[in-house]
Amino acid sequence: MISLNVNQKAYQVDADPNMPLLWVIRDIIGLTGTKYGCGVAQCGACVVHLNGEAVRSCVTKVSRAEGQQVTTIEGLSANNDHPAQVAWNEENVPQCGYCHSGQIMSAAVLLRDNPNPTDEDIDNAMAGNICRCGTYLRIRKAIHTAAELQRKEVKS
Amino acid sequence: MQDISRRYFIKSTSTLGVALWLGLSAKGDTVKSLDPAIAENFSPFILVEPNGNITIFNNKPEIGQGTFQSIPALIAEEFEVSLDHITIKLTNGEKQFGRQSAGGSSSIRGSYTQLRKVGAAAREVFIKAAANRWQTDATNCYAEAGEVINRTTKASFTYGELVGDAAKLDLPKDPQLKDPKDFKILGKPAHRPDIPLKTNGDAVFGIDVQLPGMLYATVERCPVLGGTLKSFNAGEALKMPGVVKIAEVERVIGRYSSVGVAVIADSYWNAMQARKKLKVDWDTRGYETFNSSAYDEKLRSMANEPGLLDKKKGDVDSLTLKPENIIEAFYETPQIAHHPLEPLNCVAQVNGDKVEIWTSTQVPSSITGGQIDGFKPENVKLNATFVGGGFGRRLSVDYVNEAVSVAKQINKPVKVIWSREDTTQQGTFRPMTFSQLKGGFAENGELVQFEHKVISPSYSEANRKDFNIAKVDGTMVEGIGEQAYEIPNIKTSYVRADYHVPLGAWRSVTSSTLAFAQECFIDELANKAKMDPMEFRISLLHKPSDTKKVLLKLKELSGWDTPLPKGRGRGVAVWEFFAGLCAQVVEVTYSKDRSVKVDKAIVVIDLGEMVNPDNVANQVEGAIIMALGAATKPGITLKNGVVAEHNFYDNPLVRIYEAPKIEVHILTDGGKIKGVGEPGLPPFAPALANAIFAVTGKRIRKMPFDLQYI
DSSP: OEEEEETTEEEEEOOOTTSBHHHIIIIIIOOOSSOOSOSSSSSOTTEEEETTEEEETTSSBGGGGTTSEEEOGGGSOSSSOSHHHHHHHHTTOOSSOTTHHHHHHHHHHHHHHOSSOOHHHHHHHTTTOOOTTOOHHHHHHHHHHHHHHHHHHHHO | OHHHHHHHHHHIIIIIOOOEEEEEETTSOEEEESOTTTOSSEEEEEEEOTTSOEEEEEOSOOSSSSHHHHHHHHHHHHHTOOGGGSEEEEOOSOGGGOOOOOOTTOHHHHHHHHHHHHHHHHHHHHHHHHHHHHTSOGGGEEEETTEEEETTTOOEEEHHHHHHHHHHSOOOSSOOOOOGGGOSSTTSOOOOTTTGGGTSSOOOBGGGOOOTTOEEEEEEOOSBTTOEEEEEEOHHHHTSTTEEEEEEEEEEETTEEEEEEEEEESSHHHHHHHHTTOEEEEEOTTGGGOOHHHHHHHHHHHTTSOOEEEEEESOGGGOOOOGGGEEEEEEEOOOEEOOOSSOOEEEEEEETTEEEEEEOOSOHHHHHTTOSTTSOGGGEEEEEOBOSOOTTGGGOOHHHHHHHHHHHTSSSOEEEEOOHHHHHHSOOEEOOOEEEEEEEEOTTSOEEEEEEEEEEOOHHHHHOTTOOTTSOOGGGGTTTTOOSOOOSEEEEEEEEOOOOSOBOOOTTTTHHHHHHHHHHHHHHHHHHTTOOHHHHHHHTOOSOOHHHHHHHHHHHHTTTTSOOOTTEEEEEEEEEETTEEEEEEEEEEEOTTSOEEEEEEEEEEEOSSOSOHHHHHHHHHHHHHHHHHHHHSOOOOEETTEESOOSTTTSOOOOGGGOOEEEEEEEOSSSSOOOSTTTTSTTHHHHHHHHHHHHHOOOOOBSSOOTTOO
């Protein structure tokens, strides 16, 4: 049994310690917002936060997450109201939507570490997240919008 | 839907009174029913319940193109309800909802008037019901936000309150459609109701479906395309943790069939680990010596064959032009994968002669309409989900049939997931097309001769067992003989090449490659004529046409006549085909290290009418990113019969730092209604290559081309 804390909830899972966190989250715990896209840390659809840092859950062994804090898209905010989520809705970013859990989880870490990112900062931070529908211009715009929302939040 | 409709019907009659369904008959007349399950030839689109709940059914799969908003919007506009106050449901291939598929950029252009008519008829019947209650004339009433309001007394009834009365009235045959100037939804930027679900993990894609007792499977397929199973030893694999069963399973797609080995386990991870332990002997049927490089060489040599005539205008063969007035060029494009980010997957559960399917698909109607092998259509129940990208790959149902074959062998629901490597290596693919082009000028400088011969494998032959190869596969010469350019002598033809690899339409189909060849060659002709490429195109368009309109607009909006600084260049291309019409100017910067940066694409797309301009822009932006990848990233190649690429590290897609600025201008002059999803794609590669020519003088005739070193 492996003890995990996912979105502030404790789980005991019976899994091979080598099983990637992605499949534990999806198939055992049943949170399907985190997506499988490539399995080899190339596309970013599986990004979750491990103790607040973005990791690719498809190549993160579940044993590495034992006793640690895991946050998935479902746990990013209570009401779809993290500044990145609000901005993604405001800018109508997604098309098919499959990659955007990972995009938003990557963006959330960027926005925390760099509250005022430039286009270049965004391109660097988001380079590991593929969007096959090609919504990149909107992702850039939404991250600027989210940064602005975040600044307003801090002020108020 | 049978079940859902019955449930609604029973619920509403037993506790709340009558519920009303409104929709279309097979003839396209507006009709209504109290029970669509028993009404014949009835496609319901609206359900109004007495408690005021309104449901609108979206019968076009949501694959990212926005039908979850755009289809209901057509109805809601006329019915005078807000999309915020209704429930939208995806349909599941039920017969009564008509053709349910997403392809050919056809969702809106195919439904625009008909679905507005449904909404308008519904509005009129509810207004009439209210007018009767008030004993006033219908003209004294109007509908707004799900209510009918009495102009004189300001009294109002909700649609829910009127259901019982409305159900007794005849629907108008020819309801009055709204004047576009009164539109509240259509033509206005709107938020899509599926987006909130796609930012918090709530949206359910096929791969997310979970059922009690569900097992997982992965399939080892013959790495040599065209090969099949000879024998296998499951001994070691069976000993792996969680493995439940190992079974043979066939994949069939058009003429292609191959038997593989399915590993069924209690988790996808365990299934994948066990798959690595399989020992399989393949019958590679001679395909193990197949190499793409040799095949490409064969296609080049086939350019000498006359091929099959596609379209002919005038008579190119009778022309006697001076050799120095004729130019010829040969263009090549690669085979590529679709790569929807949601890997192929399907959940199936077989129960005797019945099967239930949960999957992401572009073609619900194919799944329920007889394409599931071994099951009668009425015994196939589909649960359609949001689709994590299609791009044509999910027009094929091979992965659905394969999952059903796995489920047949185990008495439980089973989810088959293709790994990214499976998706990259097993097809379907867009085939390569090679183009032989020829153009000639008369003594007076007029372009009088244009020939385009396409050499390629055939989509139709690959996908239809009954396809007659003695005829031109129209899909492979799509659009080339139908451009608006007024050239007196045109000949287009097709040379078919044998091919054994599974093929599937790729977003914008063959226009995604033929536009590159043809619109770059038009640029070559402009250069030969010593004319500006934009002016040259416009000079070939004397008659008024949508193409001419679009080019003139693009010329103005792109600032075409304003010279760019040294080191920068711009190119233009336009393409009209079955899906629609779009023209683009691409601007690039050329550096001393011979790299090219794509600065900007300026786009004019002609739609006639549109639903949601913000979504149109999103679609066009995405089409350009996809076109940029197809033009500049390595394609799919076979070495010794096996696809040489594996995953995104060696079959890369465009990433955020490569995305150029994109300006989208939409024309909606009420003319012929055209598609949105695909037309943004074909003009991009030729406009980019033409821009590179403008700044470097180098003519690019082969995709992919490397922007790092031109």
